[in-house]
Structures are given as C-alpha cells and as structure tokens.
Amino acid sequence: MVPIAHYLILSALLFAIGTIGVVISRNLIIIFMAIELMLNAANLAIITFSRMNGNIDGHAFVFIVLTVAAAEAAVGLAIIIMIFRNKETINADKYNLLKR
C-alpha cells in the first residue's frame, strides 16, 4: 500500500500548481481551469482522508463539491462570454475598468 501521505503531498502539489496557474497565467480560461484544478486537489485530499478513516462521509462531500464545481463552471463561463462580448479579449490584464 502506498503511504497515505503521498496522496496528500500529491494533492498539495496539484493545489500549488493551481495557484501558480491562477497568479501567473493571463488567459482567463486557463485561470478558470486552474481554479477547477484546485477544487480537484481538495477532492483528492477528502477522498484520501475518507479512505484513511474508513468513513464514507468524504464521498458524499466530494459528490456535493462536484455539483458546486459544475454550477461554478456554468456561471463562470457565462461571465467570461459576457465580458468577452464587451471587451473583445480574454486577457485578464486588460480588465482594468475599476482601476481608472
């Protein structure tokens, strides 16, 4: 059996890659996918803890997190479409309406 800590380290690594994607990437769609990646990393940690304790509660949590991710993707992509219609770009640096 692979040690449980390896799964958690992998989950932390995926989460860190997600944060790197959010702060470095300028493409709005890639930023959005990096957020999804962070959600998935958290899911992996939940599943790992569920396996560790032999408790099925974690699976129900992950189920609900998946639903939330689907809802978030729908609303977020709608926002991206609307903002693209107004600014004609998905470069996050070009969105500076509140800065001016």
Place this chain on the structure above:
Amino acid sequence: MLLETVIFYSAAVLAIGGAVMMIRQQNPVASVLYFIVSLVAQAILYVQLSALFVGALLIIIYAGAIMVLFLFVIMLLNLRGERFEGSQSKLGSGTKFILSIIFFIEIAFVIKQMVFAPGTEIQAGQLADNFGSVEMVATHLFREYLYPFELTSILLLVAIIGAVVIARREKTDTEREI
C-alpha cells in the same frame, strides 16, 4: 503490492504533468485536453483509494461535461490571434512562482507534521467489502445527507438561471421594435 506502487506513481506523474502542461499552454484547447489527461489520472487515484463511484463521476462529470462546456465556450469566443505576453502586474512571474512554491512547502510541512506521526498508517482489510460502491455511497447520501443533496438541485437551478441571464445578449432598440 508492487503493482499498486507502480500505478500510483505513474498516475501521479500523469496528473502533475497534465496540470503543469495545462497552465503552460498558450492555446486554450490544448490546455483543456491536458486537463482531461490530469483528470483521468486523478480518477485512477480515486479508484486506488477504493472510491469507485466517485472516480467514475469524476470522469463522467468533469471530463465528459464540464470540459466539453469549456471547449464549446472556447469555440464560441473566436480567440484567433490573441496574445498573452507583456504582463502589466507589478510582481514578475518569477516572484509569483516562488511565492506559490513557498505556499506548497507550507502545506507539505503541515502534512508532514500531521500525517507522518506514528499510528496513522492505513490498516489494510479495515474497510467494508463494498466501500465506495454505488450502493454504499447512495445509501449514505440518501440517508444522512438527504437535505444537502436536495439543496444541490436548487443550487443547480440557480446556476442555470444565472448563466442564462448573464450570457443573454441585450436586445438593441431596433430588435425590440421588431
């Protein structure tokens, strides 16, 4: 015993490699495809952690539905010729990268403190035979988590209505007259 280790490490490498390639791409379509690779590897890890049902859900919902939604939006946006160089941020991307690495080290340190403590290894054979099967997850979901489960339907309804309202094109005056 050995096979599990091999599967774990190859799936882990695939998951991390897919994620890294995802945030390095310029082309969003390639980025989506790399994310799907990462998701499939994560689903393998779920199955290895005896979460069969949730692993299948991950492939069906994420790779099958959400990522296809992303692809459709990318096709709708017509991003040909968009460039992403020349960040306007005050912090360089090197600084951001280092900050994220520090963040990872912090998480890994906490995990090391908590999980590598003695007495926290998985005891094999401790689980029920049908742990993570559809039957067991469903029984649990519909008994203990019935209200949260029903609330997700309201959440999805609100998300559908919100997405339609946000993405709807405002009618111009001429269209309204017609």
